[in-house]
Amino acid sequence: MDPILHLGPLAIATDRLIAVASIWLFVAVAGRVAARIDPRASRAGWWALAIGLLAARAGFVVQNFEAFRVAPSTILAVWQGGFSALAGIIVAALTLLVLLGRSRAGAIMLATLGGLSLVYLASLAWLAPEPRPLTPGLTVMQVDGTPVPIEGLRGRPFVVNLWATWCPPCRREMPMVVDVARSSAIPVLLVNQGESDVEVSDFLRRERLPADAVRLDPGSTFTQAAGSGAMPTTLFVDAQGLVRDVHVGEISRAALTDGIRKLERTRK
CATH class of the missing domain: 3.40.30.10 (Glutaredoxin)
Structure with a gap:
């Protein structure tokens, strides 16, 4: 699969589209679980998403500290990309555990996070261009x-x-x-x-x-x-x-x- 999706004059990184789709599905599942099982699930999902994204960015900044030390304001330039997926996933999972514990809603949300994370990480390997x-x-x-x-x-x-x-x-x-x-x-x-x-x-x-x-x-x-x-x-x-x-x-x-x-x- 082409790592770049061309839409007329626009060129969009396919991995970013998959990331956005995964986030949307995660939030959608949280809303569904909140409506049917536990009303806490929606808020927990949003908190897990927000804290996970912050952790993913922080992980990337730590990995590339010297580059950000030269230009610290670029830490906020998230549109340029730069996230540690593994750090974000781990912190999001911990957030769900803290907010939902071992409840049925927590198990469903963790399973959803795990499944979507596997799909996303597999897509990164699949989309990596061959030299x-x-x-x-x-x-x-x-x-x-x-x-x-x-x-x-x-x-x-x-x-x-x-x-x-x-x-x-x-x-x-x-x-x-x-x-x-x-x-x-x-x-x-x-x-x-x-x-x-x-x-x-x-x-x-x-x-x-x-x-x-x-x-x-x-x-x-x-x-x-x-x-x-x-x-x-x-x-x-x-x-x-x-x-x-x-x-x-x-x-x-x-x-x-x-x-x-x-x-x-x-x-x-």
Whole structure:
């Protein structure tokens, strides 16, 4: 199954849709149990959901503490993703036990939580993209027009962030991506899609961003190679030239640095 669902110009991560559907089913079951068995179930379900989501976010923040230490305000940027599913599930289950005890309603709610959690975790494994080779022969350009063959990176892992000046999420994340690129042990290329050197140079000058990490792809060949027209899109490519992961949409510092760490482990 494609990890990205395309709805016209929209691109939505399939795992997020499954997460939303699972949450909706959990709340629906809580309402049903409250109506038929125990009126406490509805409130317990909502509390378990709220506390579980907070725990899931907190777990992810702890796992990526260094990235959040640099930019603590991004802890609140939950729309960028970043949740520890296991931490959330465990805390939600404990909340149900505290609020409903060993009652029949508690058993039903715990069974529902367990079943939906198994479905969600299995879907993550199912949706994980198989490593696939990056299209051979790709060439980008420096802002000054110098061609840069991507084959020159063969033997080294690298990250490609696809962006455009007209894309608001691209503009929001770009200063952070540039900052990570400066200190990264592996190359992080910000490859503009389909725009001229004049447009890109003017944008970089206005935003006071350096041009050294930026590459131009006026033919949008990387968009075709990624199989997604959504932007921003970030590709994580290993030393063998295999695309290990694709992040569609605005990426957080934590997700970017986590992806870089995983790439570094592939070459050891």
